[in-house]
Amino acid sequence: KQEVTQIPAALSVPEGENLVLNCSFTDSAIYNLQWFRQDPGKGLTSLLLIQSSQREQTSGRLNASLDKSSGRSTLYIAASQPGDSATYLCAGFTGANSKLTFGKGITLSVRP
């Protein structure tokens, strides 16, 4: 059974800081990994998808990497801004049974 862990549960940083959010998973047979953003009271917005043949993906100030052998993914946010404050969730897609399993998320607060 795939288990996805995100530690810490919450993080507070000053504006402008570069930061890394971590995600670990137990089943290395993960097919792909997706990072989402969730604002309070809202749905999930897809940020980046690292496809099965990829090791990283970039979009603007965001860069996500995936190392299946070590069971880890990271989301790098460059030059953080107050507007980046949200909860960030990672989800692993296990192809064998087509399940998308989520971590509990990291709530990020960027202080002006």
Next chain:
Amino acid sequence: DAGVIQSPRHEVTEMGQEVTLRCKPISGHNSLFWYRQTMMRGLELLIYFNNNVPIDDSGMPEDRFSAKMPNASFSTLKIQPSEPRDSAVYFCASIPLGGRDTEAFFGQGTRLTVV
């Protein structure tokens, strides 16, 4: 496309009542997932469908929960009878046809409160 559409956005009901949550996936998406989100347990997969067929319902907490997908454009999640511990945000997500390596798209969720 309008994205994944869920209704209602908010539902308040009394314990023991039947609740039906609705989801319209993105056109052309053939996989549909129902999730429940709570502070304590995070996002839990309840059930998912491929081509309208339920594939895995092992996440459905009890027999009080049931889900159907009568066609490619509509799914329901029903709770009967509802209990206060069912209070949560319920999300629906869809993935494109043949989309093992594509993004999952989520609806805005239904916030259910059972009093």
